[in-house]
Amino acid sequence: NAGVTQTPKFRVLKTGQSMTLLCAQDMNHEYMYWYRQDPGMGLRLIHYSVGEGTTAKGEVPDGYNVSRLKKQNFLLGLESAAPSQTSVYFCATRTSGGVNTGELFFGEGSRLTVL
Amino acid sequence: GQSLEQPSEVTAVEGAIVQINCTYQTSGFYGLSWYQQHDGGAPTFLSYNALDGLEETGRFSSFLSRSDSYGYLLLQELQMKDSASYFCAVKPSNYQLIWGAGTKLIIKP
Numbered sequence: 001n002a003g004v005t006q007t008p009k010f011r012v013l014k015t016g017q018s019m020t021l022l023c024a025q026d027m028n029h030e031y032m033y034w035y036r037q038d039p040g041m042g043l044r045l046i047h048y049s050v051g052e053g054t055t056a057k058g059e060v061p062d063g064y065n066v067s068r069l070k071k072q073n074f075l076l077g078l079e080s081a082a083p084s085q086t087s088v089y090f091c092a093t094r095t096s097g098g099v100n101t102g103e104l105f106f107g108e109g110s111r112l113t114v115l
Numbered sequence: 116g117q118s119l120e121q122p123s124e125v126t127a128v129e130g131a132i133v134q135i136n137c138t139y140q141t142s143g144f145y146g147l148s149w150y151q152q153h154d155g156g157a158p159t160f161l162s163y164n165a166l167d168g169l170e171e172t173g174r175f176s177s178f179l180s181r182s183d184s185y186g187y188l189l190l191q192e193l194q195m196k197d198s199a200s201y202f203c204a205v206k207p208s209n210y211q212l213i214w215g216a217g218t219k220l221i222i223k224p
Contacts, residue, residue: 027153042216048211102148102163102165102206105160
């Protein structure tokens with residue numbers, strides 16, 4: 001039981017390159033999230049999905065795209081990477097079970113550097 | 116706008132008790148969560164308060180006052196392994212969490 005798995009764990013890109021981060025979960029959770037975390041800051045929501053085939057924008061969506069073609073996978077794409085996108089990216093999942101659910105399950109993170 | 120305020124750093128002694136406060140201002144409120152994050156690691160869930168009062172889980176307790184838009188995390192019998200950053204996060208809707216900037220807890224022997 002792997003939980004939430006992110007690939008790749010580390011990546012170095014040049015400005016203008018594109019890449020895709022993959023988040024895979026085996027927890028059968030409906031909700032999936034992509035966050036970025038910068039030094040000394042909390043997590044900021046990029047995009048999220050409340051079910052297969054649905055996506056929505058979070059706080060900082062510009063420069064990113066996402067897709068949720070299968071329930072277990074949530075992809076985060078950078079079409080033209082910029083140095084400002086250097087960050088640690090976390091995928092998280094949550095059950096949809098009611099309004100009293102506060103627990104997110106996180107992947108290990110993907111450390112992206114854009115030169 | 117929506118915001119959460121928590122101290123940037125707290126220092127305590129091993130074996131002592133420490134309280135990390137969180138005040139929030141959000142457009143909606145379903146509950147307040149606390150997460151722990153060790154350096155280089157991912158956040159891990161500690162607690163969730165949807166109603167006023169104190170929730171206790173082992174050495175950790177979390178408190179919420181919705182009327183004061185305030186909560187805290189209480190850590191007792193501090194151990195060196197508790198050295199980490201602690202984040203409060205508010206659930207303003209059923210789908211999202213808004214995160215504080217985190218409190219770095221430094222524990223001295």
